[in-house]
Amino acid sequence: MDTMTELSFGQRLQTLRAAASFSQEQLAERLDVARQTISKWELGGSLR
Numbered sequence: 001m002d003t004m005t006e007l008s009f010g011q012r013l014q015t016l017r018a019a020a021s022f023s024q025e026q027l028a029e030r031l032d033v034a035r036q037t038i039s040k041w042e043l044g045g046s047l048r
Helices: 009-019 024-031 035-042
Strands: none
Touching: 009 035, 024 035
């Protein structure tokens, strides 16, 4: 089974962000959200 399907959204986001060599700040800028939002998503907080 594909390990990516076993990961939570936050774990997948963190894995893919790291693979793309993006910091949370860089990804936040690209998505037009605050860096803290990326952190919350990765930690399993709100998805809004």
